Amino acid sequence: MAVALGIHPRHASRSTRTINEWLERLERLLRSERVVADGEIGVDHSEPPQNWHLQMDLLRLTIPLVKGNHVLVLHCRGMKDDCGTEAFMLLLNLLKRLPVTQKIHLHCFTGNAYVLSRWLERFPDTWFGFTNKVATFDNLQQEALTSVPESRLLLESYAPYFPLRGNKWSAPNQIYEAAARVAECRQVPVHPSCRRRRIMPNAYAGWESRYLLGLIGTSKLLTKR
16 A cells, blocks of 8 residues: 655644644655655635635645655645636646656646646646536536546545535545546546446556555546547
8 A cells, every 4th residue: 555645735724833743744754665645735725815825835845845756646726616726826836846747636626728728738747636526517617627638637536525415425436426427528438347336446557556546547437439
């Protein structure tokens, strides 16, 4: 089993002493061979605005700890009922010191086509994760989803969040729901193994297979007509 480690932006309002202790511990833990991804880190503007500068401060302190051979797992959320353009562009600017070759997993992506193009322009090795939240996408977000190259698209269960109707929690083996919603938007069939609802989180070969849990490359689930 491999591990991803980071300090989530929602914890940015903790005391300075606590944050410093966490950062020291994180720096030590990231040296472990079992750690292959850094994150989630990022910005979350669904939190109170008075915390936003604290999230930026935390991110600036965390970025120097990112290992070049690790996947960077990013959390980015805009204000309530917003696709998050301002948050995505702010995060992109905050990461400008990272090399263009940095491998990134932009988790639970909700951006529009403009955001998508800007991220791929700056960080070509970005993978975009999609969850059951696709069901709430507006036309601009759906346009972005259909524009993501299949090789750069990941499905996420985001367990235990976004549960199926009638369930209190979601689970990695419910990733078929995300697959079905993504397939409908992209107008492609779902792989039969997914329709049988027995798909398990077994990502395709490459860097992501070393750490992703509850994720799977779309090439495993979606078939071309």
